Amino acid sequence: MNAPILEMKNITKEFPGVKALSDVSFTVETGEIHCLVGENGAGKSTLMKVLSGVYPHGDYTGDILLNGEIQGFRHINDSEKAGIAIIYQELALIPEMTVFENIFLGHEISNSLVVNWNETIKQAGEMLKKVKLDINPATKVKDLGIGTQQLVEIAKALSKDVKLLILDEPTSSLNEQDSENLLQLLRDLKEHGVTSIMISHKLKEVIAIADSVTVLRDGQTICSLHARDGEITENVLIKHMVGREINNIYPPKKHIPTQEVILEVKNWNARNPSLGRDILKDVNFKLNKGEIIGLAGLIGSGRTELALSIFGNPGNFQISGDFYLNGKKQKFNHPKEAITAGISYVSEDRKGNGLILIQDVKQNISLANLKELAEHWVVNSNAEIKVANKYKTELNIKTPSVEQKVSNLSGGNQQKVCLGKWLFVKPNILILDEPTRGIDVGAKFEIYTIMTELVRQGMSIIMISSELPEVLGMSDRIYIVASGKIAGELKAQEATQEKIMKLATN
Amino acid sequence: MTFFNDVKKILQQNIREYGMYIALFVIMIIFTITTEGTFISSRNIVNLVNQTGYIAILAIGMTLVIIIRHIDLSVGFLAGFLGAIAAIAMADPKVVQAGMNLPVYIVIPLTLVLGIVAGLLTAFLVAQMKIPSFVASLAGWLIYRGAILVVTESTGTIIINDDAFNAIGNGFVPDIPGIGILPGIHKLTLILGIIAIVAMALSEFNDRRKKLTYNFEVLPTEIFILKVVFTSAIIGGITWVLSGYQGLSWTAVIVLVVTIIYNFIMSQTVLGRHIYAIGGNPDAAELSGISVKKLIYVVFGSMGMLSALSGILFASRLQSATTTAGTLFELDAIAAAYVGGVSAAGGVGKVVGSIIGALVMTSLTSGMNLMGIGISYQYMVRGAVLAAAVIFDVATRNTGK
Known part of the structure; x- marks a missing residue:
């Protein structure tokens, strides 16, 4: 010693x-x-x-x-x-x-x-x-x-x-x-x-x-x-x-994914004009109703860019290819249109582009769907508090009140506020980008439980994650993204950490 | 003594918001004492309100611009330029000779539309061309400065002799005729004041009742009553002072109406929420389905319109358009907004705060004028107050909710 x-x-x-x-x-x-x-x-x-x-x-x-x-x-x-x-x-x-x-x-x-x-x-x-x-x-x-x-x-x-x-x-x-x-x-x-x-x-x-x-x-x-x-x-x-023993860090699966395709992307290419390079090359994937798919891969492989390119393309990439929602060909020019079509995107960067830190919990939760709380463009602030309190209870957000600034909350609770915000949009498809980054074991388990419950109710989830155990523990199917391409697809039963890493690093 | 503890707690939590009201109050008391009451006289207060008008209008627009993390330096000379355009359309000798002069009820809306167009031009540079707003509006500052000189080149000062137009900056709301009681008191102003107090109290009670039915947190009863009584006393006091002279000026009416509309938009509507969201975090707002670009057009367009209104108020007050109209208005408006608690980092600030800020700055000028303090020291004092207000703002940023 x-x-x-x-x-x-x-x-x-x-x-x-x-x-x-x-x-x-x-x-x-x-x-x-x-x-x-x-x-x-x-x-x-x-x-x-x-x-x-x-x-x-x-x-x-x-x-x-x-x-x-x-x-x-x-x-x-x-x-x-x-x-x-x-x-x-x-x-x-x-x-x-x-x-x-x-x-x-x-x-x-x-x-x-x-x-x-x-x-x-x-x-x-x-x-x-x-x-x-x-x-x-x-x-x-x-x-x-x-x-x-x-x-x-x-x-x-x-x-x-x-x-x-x-x-x-x-x-x-x-x-x-x-x-x-x-x-x-x-x-x-x-x-x-x-x-x-x-x-x-x-x-x-x-x-x-x-x-x-x-x-x-x-x-x-x-x-x-x-x-x-x-x-x-x-x-x-x-x-x-x-202070307690956790034997199982992933909740048991209760849902059975359907074979009904809700979202499909075909021959999808994207170019970032400001970097002057192709970021997505001939991507094909589909998502079934009531299913969790995992997008695994290394940082910088293009997973976030893929998610953003279908979520109204806020980065203004040059895109070619076909995008189908419920079998209908669609094209979104702004996140607003994707949200209206029933897609939510929970960002990997809570502080950077997920939350408005200087505003309180209720304002963050209501932001993406204020119109539902408004009559003739006037926001009903009482209804807003009610909605915020509903998500506070459902998602177990630990905050003294919904009028607390989100900058005062811990990382796990901030993540739950993000989740509440995007659930209030009432999406059919939820894209979660690194949903448990930087949050503790207890909060992780809660988020997994929420995800399981959501798919049981018929929602479909695309989960981007760099933590392999999480990808394996939560996904029904896994796509591996490498250098802007889909490098492979694995079913949950056949996937292992080694197989994923091999595809991701090829 | 839970009552006093509650009061203390609520004051502490809201010190940022109440700070500038307290500052305005203290400044008014100091000047009332040093001028032996002249400062608080009805005549001076009415003058003060009229002097604040054209800056207050700009400060309202500037509040929104600063909230979305931009700045607009062009508004002063834009106001001056549009004031000159309005004057020419109504009263330029050559225009009048040609029989082309327009009546006031066409000139005013036309000027406001021109203001919106000018604002949208700045917005185009900022949103579409991605030019920093400081640079884009500095270009506007130079252009409008030149434009004033161009349009007033041949005639110099343009005298406006339209009574209706000139009443905007100098006239008063007429009193109800034929009431014998209370001679020397403006009865209509008094009645409006009472209506305002009743409306305020009713809406507060209503809001509280609704909150209680939802089981939400509300102020303790005693404090709630104290707040209503206190607000009533302030409205009552202002009403009494104003009605002691000639009552409400048209300028005061315009500022009040614009303030109420903008305050409502910013605090109650989806549009207002989106503007605050963009200021708080533009990337998060964009991903939440808010078009940042579109709102830059809205905010700068509104700024242009208010610049036009400010130009009309100023031209009307002087009953003429001059070559120097608008000089330094933009900086006065920016200072008023900062004194009123708008945060330079964006996302924070209230329209009413900026009005109070504008009142603080004009009170300083007015009070020091009455005391006979030279203009050189006036600038220094106003500079110190601006710095102190921002220091206070930064120091209290982390207290309260």
Whole structure:
């Protein structure tokens, strides 16, 4: 057992009306990979913000010891100087700047006033080598994939001579391949003496990589587990996270899909004129009434683009091909027309284009179907509250009232608000794009249960997901998308993770 | 003492909204004291309302523009230009000589339509050509500045001698004739004030009753009554002050009507909700089936129409069209909107707030004029108030609901 690099003792942090952390203690040994797990709202991110000085010293009670010395960080700069670097879920790179500019942003290599660009580029290249990234440092960040951007963030942290690297759900938007690369990189960094703390919802990754795991629940430390004692298993983790044992994480299937085709896409091609390349090539697929189909594939394979191209094409792609709804050929020029025709699309990016964060729960739920609540264009606000309360109860949205701003809700509850919004449109076809990304185990199960109930009532669902167990657990049929093409179709019974990955990476 | 705790809690939750009312109230009290009552005199208040009119109208349109995350710099000179067009159509000596002059009831709608066309042109640049609204409307600013000079080049100031037109900026709603009681008091204004109080109270009670039948949360009874009494007192006070002079001016009537219509649209209708949604998150709005493009046309079109109305009010107030009409109106309107709590980040703001903002800014000018403070210091004070209002707005952003 190594000496602890970090000890957080009896940390308590209160927000007005809420105790976010209550007497939390957290110890990380030098040179280990320590995972922090817990449901959404358990206090993981708050704890990391206390550590990094986002919440300044004095704003919380308790002590932070780094290498045995008490620290009082007043600002994120203080913790960076002490060798702590945080990489957030939402990346903090500047898209219009090059990789080398980003890596040394804020601690530029300069003599007195003038930046030494040659030295910057040279050192940036060395940092990229450390994270095993073979790209030109002069590439603009906006031209990189999300997985590559994450590695650039890590390179940036390394350039600051980091001792303790904190990653907040680093793999939540990565595909399997990129995730595996990232985990391997963390192992390599460990060999070179970098200690890492990783917040994650993906328990398989946690089990694969963690030397130790600390479980938080409701702002309290539940337990610390160590791989050397053989304590880290999925069931144990889930039990501690939710306080109960979950044996079956997918609800039993009650529905029987029909053979009645409700949606069909034939010879579908799409070109993104602003990128100047084809994003969908000769796509053919169909959806039966009362069926869940899964669209599996790597990030960037074109699944979201496929969904958007049939949902009124808001990205203004150039499209050719035929689209049939209930056997009738259709063409939508705006999401409005798709919604009217009975299609809903729940976005993969809740904060970006799913919700209006500054508005409250009821306004978000009613937005896509305000006309139903209006008479002569005047909105009946009482009816609106009633509808919002109905979905609050049905979907078990945890909020004090429907007049709460959605920015104050946890990720899982925000996702349920999105779902409520799109169910209120009363669709026949529901497209769910990464429906459980970044939400906790309990909320996931609730969303699966809702999906099962919806198809039982006759709705048809297209689910886009990067989590293979989810695709396998929920779908009746699976289409695998690779490089803008349908690479294969599998029935639920014959599909395995290996088969899907093989098709997706071909 | 649950009553006082409730009051405190509700004030805290709504501090953002009530803040500017309190600010306006404090400013009025300070000027009343420093001018020994002249500020609050009926005559001055009526003047103040008339001075605020053309900026208030612009501020209403600007509120919508800022809510959808855009800006329109062209409105000042557009107002000036359209005021000049209206004046020429009615009263330009050459036009009159040729017998081509149009009557006021044609000129006004025509000017408003021209305003809408101008607004749609800006919208075309913003929505279709994807030009940032700052640049598109700056181009408009230059063009309309030049256009005023072109149309007033030969004649200079155009004097308007149409009584009906000039009444818009200077006239008052006539009183009911033949009532002997209360001499020196404008009876019609008093009656309208009482009707307004009754209507307000009835609609509040009705709303509360409906909410209760749904079992929704409502204000505690005492606070609800306090709120109704307080609002009644304010309407009553304003009515009393106005009726002590010549009653409601036509400008006040126009501003009131436009405010009521826009407030209704923004708070009660699908259109208003869609405008707030676009400001809150344009991508989410588009995916929710709202056409962002279409609403840019609607909002800029409305801005153009209100610019025309503002130009008419200003020309009527001066009884003439001048070469400098409209100078800096756009910045006054933008300042009024920000003082009134409209958020530069988009998605937040109320029409009524911007009217209060406009009143705050004109009160400062009026009060300092009465005190004999020089124009140079007036600009500085107004600048400081603008900065303070936005600081307050940012500081209270995270409190309340």
